[in-house]
Amino acid sequence: MTVVQGLPYLLQGLGPTLLLFLGGAVGALGLAFAAGLLLRSPDPVLRGAARSYVGLFRGWPVLILLFWLYFVFPPMLGIAWGAYPIGIGALALNGGAYGEEIVRGALAAVPRGQGDAARALGLTRGQVLRCILLPQAFVAMLPPLGNLMVELLKATALVSVIAVPDLLGRALRWRDDELGRVGVIFLLVLVVYFALGQAVRLAFVILERRAGRFRAAEPGR
Amino acid sequence: MDFDTERGPVGRGGLLLGLLGLAAAAWFLLGRGGAPPAGGTLARARAEGVIRVAYANEAPFGYEDPATGRVTGEAPEIARVLFARLGIPRIEPTVADFGALIDGLKAGRWDVVAAGMYITPRRCREVAFSNPTYVVREALLVRAGNPLGLDGYGSLGAHATARLAVLGGSVQDAYARKLGVPDARIEVFADYATALVALRAGRVDALAATRLTAADLLRKAGTGLEAAEPFEEPVIDGKVVRGHGAFAFRPADVELRAAFDAELAGFLGTPEHLELVAPFGFGPHTLPGEATAAELCAAR
Numbered sequence: 001m002t003v004v005q006g007l008p009y010l011l012q013g014l015g016p017t018l019l020l021f022l023g024g025a026v027g028a029l030g031l032a033f034a035a036g037l038l039l040r041s042p043d044p045v046l047r048g049a050a051r052s053y054v055g056l057f058r059g060w061p062v063l064i065l066l067f068w069l070y071f072v073f074p075p076m077l078g079i080a081w082g083a084y085p086i087g088i089g090a091l092a093l094n095g096g097a098y099g100e101e102i103v104r105g106a107l108a109a110v111p112r113g114q115g116d117a118a119r120a121l122g123l124t125r126g127q128v129l130r131c132i133l134l135p136q137a138f139v140a141m142l143p144p145l146g147n148l149m150v151e152l153l154k155a156t157a158l159v160s161v162i163a164v165p166d167l168l169g170r171a172l173r174w175r176d177d178e179l180g181r182v183g184v185i186f187l188l189v190l191v192v193y194f195a196l197g198q199a200v201r202l203a204f205v206i207l208e209r210r211a212g213r214f215r216a217a218e219p220g221r
Numbered sequence: 222m223d224f225d226t227e228r229g230p231v232g233r234g235g236l237l238l239g240l241l242g243l244a245a246a247a248w249f250l251l252g253r254g255g256a257p258p259a260g261g262t263l264a265r266a267r268a269e270g271v272i273r274v275a276y277a278n279e280a281p282f283g284y285e286d287p288a289t290g291r292v293t294g295e296a297p298e299i300a301r302v303l304f305a306r307l308g309i310p311r312i313e314p315t316v317a318d319f320g321a322l323i324d325g326l327k328a329g330r331w332d333v334v335a336a337g338m339y340i341t342p343r344r345c346r347e348v349a350f351s352n353p354t355y356v357v358r359e360a361l362l363v364r365a366g367n368p369l370g371l372d373g374y375g376s377l378g379a380h381a382t383a384r385l386a387v388l389g390g391s392v393q394d395a396y397a398r399k400l401g402v403p404d405a406r407i408e409v410f411a412d413y414a415t416a417l418v419a420l421r422a423g424r425v426d427a428l429a430a431t432r433l434t435a436a437d438l439l440r441k442a443g444t445g446l447e448a449a450e451p452f453e454e455p456v457i458d459g460k461v462v463r464g465h466g467a468f469a470f471r472p473a474d475v476e477l478r479a480a481f482d483a484e485l486a487g488f489l490g491t492p493e494h495l496e497l498v499a500p501f502g503f504g505p506h507t508l509p510g511e512a513t514a515a516e517l518c519a520a521r
Binding site: 001005006009070071072074075080161163165169172173174175176177178179180182 | 275278279280284285286287288290315316317318321324325327328329330412413414417418438441442443
């Protein structure tokens, strides 16, 4: 098989990789915001739950989480989720635990006086969060969230260990078939991941510009 | 990145709570025992018309041909024919690392391992094997010219520094340890492609595989490597070890295995069988004869 024949085979892995990435990203962002907001909750049980989630899943390698979900739990529980839900779930749980730090940090970085002032004007806690804190925190979150998303994209390659035919899975199959071409195959797959990573980075740069526009319009800047 | 200060996200209370939760979950889960998903795989596969088959992408036993996308090899092709005869027209293949094949079978990820897996007493404790479909001898791959003069497992153990590559969970790994190759000089790899790169680069000095795998690797890897000749057959407990490859099922799937074995008995050695497996280097010389899974499981 020449490189020209092999490339389409490799690129069939794009679909699974993008599915894992998009699913993992949506799940990670959802969990990050949920945990980040729960940490500000007045209820100690909710705060404890969010802390435990972050503490556990940040300390648990995605690879081992995948092994547990794929090989260990099914015979114990008698249910076997598919490889995609497991891959997406593991990426989301891990990414969300890291993302929570970003959400928490960005919210904490908004000057305290703003929240106090808004409360003094009679806004409810929810309104303060929605209208005052989050719009400002969101701008601060974007660069580190972009980083996290690129990390998440690269972490999708781990899911090839549970039999998902993603980019890396395809590259490994191709390599098994043509041992002499290992350099070319791994170079190609590296280039593809890099290109995808750049696309994610670019998307966040554009998002940062748009989200940050209101700052330029602020008086006194 | 360390945020774990006193006011960090994981307070002592939170962590304790989390660990308690984890311990409770583990207790609950382990208490339920490791029973595989409910039996009746044969009935289910017949009703759905499909059976899930795992392979390790190791030519010529079971592999995907990237040019066509077809999962082929000795085991998948036999599986297609025999399952069709059992009223299951389609196989749904999944690729896995060799070392994960048995775990995935027990986890209910797939119903059959079609990877030409050898029947060994240790594996028989985990899975139920069909009767063997082939028998094959062992081989050792070395760099061209065999610079260390290796001629078998014994020579590896006797040599002061020679390093051996084996596949994780393979019989060759077990042979090497039994035949006196020190653990420190056995390198375990997840797949043959990586092991072959290590051999070429001089990180290991030999690679243990079946003769059929060795021949396939040599064909794909081109120059610079060779099969060690002469090769001293590994002898364990006074007998030359020869690998008997078979299909593996969950022990609970008694009917499935019995039905498969019945079909297999009428198929092995027929012209149809020999023609089917000839492209993969199998033939009359690899027929397993009278050997049965029961006897191979009880061996040693």
